[in-house]
Amino acid sequence: MTRKQIDLAYIKNDVARKTTFKKRKSGLMKKVSELSILCGTDACAVIYGQHQANPDVSPCPDGALRTITRFKQMSKMERSRNILNQESFLRQTIFKADEKLKKQMSDNQEKEMMIQAIYGSLPADWLQKLSHVDLNDLWLSVEKNIEAIAEMMTSLEKP
Template sequence: MTRKKVKLAFITNESARKGTFKKRKKGLMKKVSELSTLCGIDACAIIYSPYEPHPEVWPNTLGVQRILAKFKRMPEMEQSKKMVNQETFIRQRIVKANEHLKKQHKDNREKEMTSHVPMFDWERA
């Protein structure tokens, strides 16, 4: 059974928003844990909440500090190599989509050219 598509918009009802936050936070923490376990990588999560005075961290405070220290020890070029902000990410996606569109246009032209080649009419010859 498939789930219905969720409209991504601010939830105005405070109790519904709080419930959704708790469910999504639990799911996010589970995903980070699974990613770390399945792929054998160092991962951490820090979630600030308007409902709690202190941020929730995974796996624990010392684990997060260890991972952040490891990140900070990396050269700056290495740190920022794969980091993008939302604008850069969207620009990259647009470029990739345009390249895909050009390839599709080219493929379609080739298919049109090969499918519209007149056949020799042997009966008239």
């Protein structure tokens, strides 16, 4: 059974807010500890509570200090190597979607040409009307299909 989706909004009730903070904090600390143990990585979390004098540190203050010191000793280039801001994340996502769209359009065009060629719904002079690019696409498509047919025939002959 799935959990009910909660609204991410400020909790106005003080008692409920403190309880939620306490539960979420312990869950987060547990996740950091599990990540560190299961993946063998250095991970730490430092959480400053609204009504706490000292921050909560996971897994332990010494381990967190070592991890933070190691991070600070890295060069700026190493630190920011895998960091994505919103703009670069969106650029990357758009680029991937664009590539996927181009591939899908190419596949669709290839299938459309093959369907038209197979079912003969084209006029007699349809080949002469195709552009150079379309002719190349058709040729590649026909070659792929011939190779697939040849592979199927060889697999049928082997029994």
